[in-house]
Amino acid sequence: MDVQTYMHGVGRAARAASRLIAKADTATKNKALLLMAQAVERTSKQLMAANAVDVDAAREQKLDAAAIDRLTLTRTNIAAMVDGLLQIAKLPDPVGEILNMRYRPSGIQVGQMRVPLGVVGIIYESRPNVTADAASLCLKSGNAAILRGGSEALHSNQAIAACVHEGLKATGLPETVVQVIDTIDRAAVGELVTMQEYVDVIVPRGGKGLIERLMRESRIPMIKHLHGVCHVYIDDKADFDKALRIADNAKTQRLGTCNTMETLLIARSIAERVLPPLCRIYVNKGIELRGDEAARAIVPEMKAATDEDWYTEYLDAILSVRIVDNIDQAIEHIAAYGSQHTDAIVTEDITRARQFMREVDSSSVMVNASTRFADGYEYGLGAEIGISTDKLHARGPVGLEGLTSLKWVVIGDGHVRQ
Amino acid sequence: MDVQTYMHGVGRAARAASRLIAKADTATKNKALLLMAQAVERTSKQLMAANAVDVDAAREQKLDAAAIDRLTLTRTNIAAMVDGLLQIAKLPDPVGEILNMRYRPSGIQVGQMRVPLGVVGIIYESRPNVTADAASLCLKSGNAAILRGGSEALHSNQAIAACVHEGLKATGLPETVVQVIDTIDRAAVGELVTMQEYVDVIVPRGGKGLIERLMRESRIPMIKHLHGVCHVYIDDKADFDKALRIADNAKTQRLGTCNTMETLLIARSIAERVLPPLCRIYVNKGIELRGDEAARAIVPEMKAATDEDWYTEYLDAILSVRIVDNIDQAIEHIAAYGSQHTDAIVTEDITRARQFMREVDSSSVMVNASTRFADGYEYGLGAEIGISTDKLHARGPVGLEGLTSLKWVVIGDGHVRQ
Numbered sequence: 001m002d003v004q005t006y007m008h009g010v011g012r013a014a015r016a017a018s019r020l021i022a023k024a025d026t027a028t029k030n031k032a033l034l035l036m037a038q039a040v041e042r043t044s045k046q047l048m049a050a051n052a053v054d055v056d057a058a059r060e061q062k063l064d065a066a067a068i069d070r071l072t073l074t075r076t077n078i079a080a081m082v083d084g085l086l087q088i089a090k091l092p093d094p095v096g097e098i099l100n101m102r103y104r105p106s107g108i109q110v111g112q113m114r115v116p117l118g119v120v121g122i123i124y125e126s127r128p129n130v131t132a133d134a135a136s137l138c139l140k141s142g143n144a145a146i147l148r149g150g151s152e153a154l155h156s157n158q159a160i161a162a163c164v165h166e167g168l169k170a171t172g173l174p175e176t177v178v179q180v181i182d183t184i185d186r187a188a189v190g191e192l193v194t195m196q197e198y199v200d201v202i203v204p205r206g207g208k209g210l211i212e213r214l215m216r217e218s219r220i221p222m223i224k225h226l227h228g229v230c231h232v233y234i235d236d237k238a239d240f241d242k243a244l245r246i247a248d249n250a251k252t253q254r255l256g257t258c259n260t261m262e263t264l265l266i267a268r269s270i271a272e273r274v275l276p277p278l279c280r281i282y283v284n285k286g287i288e289l290r291g292d293e294a295a296r297a298i299v300p301e302m303k304a305a306t307d308e309d310w311y312t313e314y315l316d317a318i319l320s321v322r323i324v325d326n327i328d329q330a331i332e333h334i335a336a337y338g339s340q341h342t343d344a345i346v347t348e349d350i351t352r353a354r355q356f357m358r359e360v361d362s363s364s365v366m367v368n369a370s371t372r373f374a375d376g377y378e379y380g381l382g383a384e385i386g387i388s389t390d391k392l393h394a395r396g397p398v399g400l401e402g403l404t405s406l407k408w409v410v411i412g413d414g415h416v417r418q
Numbered sequence: 419m420d421v422q423t424y425m426h427g428v429g430r431a432a433r434a435a436s437r438l439i440a441k442a443d444t445a446t447k448n449k450a451l452l453l454m455a456q457a458v459e460r461t462s463k464q465l466m467a468a469n470a471v472d473v474d475a476a477r478e479q480k481l482d483a484a485a486i487d488r489l490t491l492t493r494t495n496i497a498a499m500v501d502g503l504l505q506i507a508k509l510p511d512p513v514g515e516i517l518n519m520r521y522r523p524s525g526i527q528v529g530q531m532r533v534p535l536g537v538v539g540i541i542y543e544s545r546p547n548v549t550a551d552a553a554s555l556c557l558k559s560g561n562a563a564i565l566r567g568g569s570e571a572l573h574s575n576q577a578i579a580a581c582v583h584e585g586l587k588a589t590g591l592p593e594t595v596v597q598v599i600d601t602i603d604r605a606a607v608g609e610l611v612t613m614q615e616y617v618d619v620i621v622p623r624g625g626k627g628l629i630e631r632l633m634r635e636s637r638i639p640m641i642k643h644l645h646g647v648c649h650v651y652i653d654d655k656a657d658f659d660k661a662l663r664i665a666d667n668a669k670t671q672r673l674g675t676c677n678t679m680e681t682l683l684i685a686r687s688i689a690e691r692v693l694p695p696l697c698r699i700y701v702n703k704g705i706e707l708r709g710d711e712a713a714r715a716i717v718p719e720m721k722a723a724t725d726e727d728w729y730t731e732y733l734d735a736i737l738s739v740r741i742v743d744n745i746d747q748a749i750e751h752i753a754a755y756g757s758q759h760t761d762a763i764v765t766e767d768i769t770r771a772r773q774f775m776r777e778v779d780s781s782s783v784m785v786n787a788s789t790r791f792a793d794g795y796e797y798g799l800g801a802e803i804g805i806s807t808d809k810l811h812a813r814g815p816v817g818l819e820g821l822t823s824l825k826w827v828v829i830g831d832g833h834v835r836q
Contacts, residue, residue, distance in 0.1 A: 408815070
């Protein structure tokens with residue numbers, strides 16, 4: 001069977017399954033999730049054995065240490081997977097919720113009902129635990145899922161898929177509610193992102209290369225972010241201790257995440273006070289600093305930043321630093337170089353805070369908090385399928401609600417239009 | 419200047435203007451709307467003179483009567499335009515509204531702030547009053563607008579644009595907040611729907627031909643519906659009088675609107691009772707009926723419906739009629755042939771009503787009310803920029819909220835991630 005025929009078969013089956021999972025009741029979906037968690041726990045040895053096959057092959061293919069680390073399933077990963085499934089079972093069912101039901105002057109009642117999107121295609125790279133996370137979020141939100149993991153994680157993903165299918169089967173739900181693509185042919189991705197008749201939304205999770213490729217190829221709307229060039233702006237009315245704490249945490253708590261700060265902006269009038277102690281913190285933690293001329297006048301050890309630096313998501317132990325005249329220039333810098341992901345201001349001044357919140361056009365805007373908080377779990381979504389920097393449909397961390405839509409419901413008693 | 423250079427200039431100006439209108443305060447936006455309304459009222463003679471130029475040209479080009487009717491600005495149209503501007507001024511400003519602000523266990527406060535989408539491109543056909551409607555909805559929701567009306571309405575649209583610009587200018591807002599394309603070159607549309615860097619969303623308003631063309635060409639998300647094949651299902655537990663009233667109104671109150679019923683579904687066990695009196699109503703109003711075999715067995719004068727009929731949006735005095743076994747078959751029919759626009763059930767049974775509301779996957783689902791209610795004004799949105807049958811972002815009638823997005827706002831007091 002060629003890839004196109006295979007993928008269209010998967011698409012058709014997903015579309016049919018989506019109608020059944022959309023009307024599945026809450027108890028059935030939760031039971032399926034509990035059974036999946038039990039299956040993952042019970043078969044954890046088999047999961048680790050399947051994963052070992054992938055890891056061995058990855059070693060043979062000389063994948064780098066970070067990639068192998070992402071690929072490896074540990075006892076901790078598996079426990080987190082089980083925990084994730086149980087948590088999603090506990091979250092309220094978003095499907096069928098009716099919002100804003102009101103009587104209109106005509107006498108009809110009008111409201112909006114939350115409904116699933118239909119079929120969600122998820123394309124991800126090495127981490128096999130995404131298989132369980134994505135499957136459970138789609139299931140709970142009443143969607144059918146088509147999962148395409150990295151080819152290097154094929155055995156691990158198939159083993160996790162078996163647990164997912166066990167839960168579906170035992171509750172009488174069709175196994176086609178969650179389908180895991182079992183070909184490593186890259187053409188499968190090309191088919192997935194162009195099957196408009198079968199797939200309602202694509203969620204790509206992976207590096208910039210993957211996302212850029214999909215942005216060119218996809219004919220289906222995506223929930224995505226390309227990169228996270230996050231900023232912290234230390235205003236001249238900032239509290240000194242909070243500024244240090246936040247600028248430190250936003251950069252150094254974890255280096256490789258999309259909500260990590262990549263550029264620090266400091267108001268000119270307090271730069272001499274704030275920059276030297278901050279630099280000591282960074283240098284002690286092994287962070288390389290790249291500054292503009294004004295920053296280097298204060299801390300001459302800093303390398304010079306180029307224009308390219310302001311655009312760069314390092315995902316590494318590097319930070320660019322710029323001195324700005326004021327909040328307006330900080331907002332201008334973020335608009336010009338940022339990626340609309342997450343940006344924070346440190347200030348004690350409420351007018352500045354109001355201005356920053358209103359005018360910075362990013363998916364998360366923060367006042368006196370570390371950019372590292374931009375995360376579905378921290379925001380109370382329970383879990384996230386991804387983070388979106390787009391404006392249409394879902395923005396920022398996307399949980400169950402982002403996998404739903406609102407349809408209008410109208411109830412009358414024989415009402416007709418005059 | 420070639421079309422591409424012209425359109426990219428328009429796009430750049432719109433992007434710059436979008437940042438200014440996004441932060442404009444509510445009073446300024448409302449004042450601009452009031453001044454626009456005054457300008458339309460004051461210059462109504464000039465508007466009608468400009469419109470006469472378009473109408474004369476359209477007559478010379480032998481446009482059909484319906485097209486000329488849509489193009490013509492009457493005193494009533496102009497009064498409606500003025501009224502629309504005033505109404506939008508009175509609606510609450512959606513921009514900056516913060517929803518669901520809650521404390522999280524970490525101590526941060528997390529909420530969602532409503533923000534404009536940015537730049538909205540609107541492509542429409544003959545009706546010149548769309549110029550004022552679309553401009554005012556975009557302005558109030560803090561978006562910059564690029565309007566491309568039908569070439570046959572060019573003079574009318576320019577005259578209305580002058581009123582819009584008068585209001586912007588007098589309140590100190592840049593005139594580039596609303597730009598009306600002044601070339602009739604169709605290549606301008608091709609540019610508009612592919613300038614991803616300058617345009618955030620396209621709202622096409624027009625016939626199926628226009629929408630289909632844009633679906634092929636656009637690289638920008640659209641808020642749209644292709645067509646409205648709306649159904650009324652008369653359940654066997656329907657109230658007889660309500661069934662007649664709703665089935666009559668949904669078809670005959672207006673023939674040419676997207677929320678007009680095109681197919682009537684009737685439960686087999688009450689068809690003999692309901693269909694004959696309904697047919698008399700329809701025939702008296704000049705509606706041609708096309709039925710399936712079972713319907714024709716009851717009313718033999720009916721023409722035979724083909725499979726094609728079930729897919730057809732007549733927008734005309736034609737109705738297709740099908741007898742179904744039960745609610746499940748009605749829902750199946752709507753899923754197979756419908757356009758996910760608006761579908762209604764007539765029933766006194768709450769279990770049937772619940773099932774229909776949950777399982778019919780349309781942008782508006784109604785119980786005991788005419789499909790003709792599917793409209794932004796009837797739903798309480800104040801006005802609508804269009805109706806969407808898509809699931810992502812906005813579904814059903816789209817008002818000010820559909821022209822906004824939600825960004826996350828986080829407020830802490832020096833909080834960092836553990």
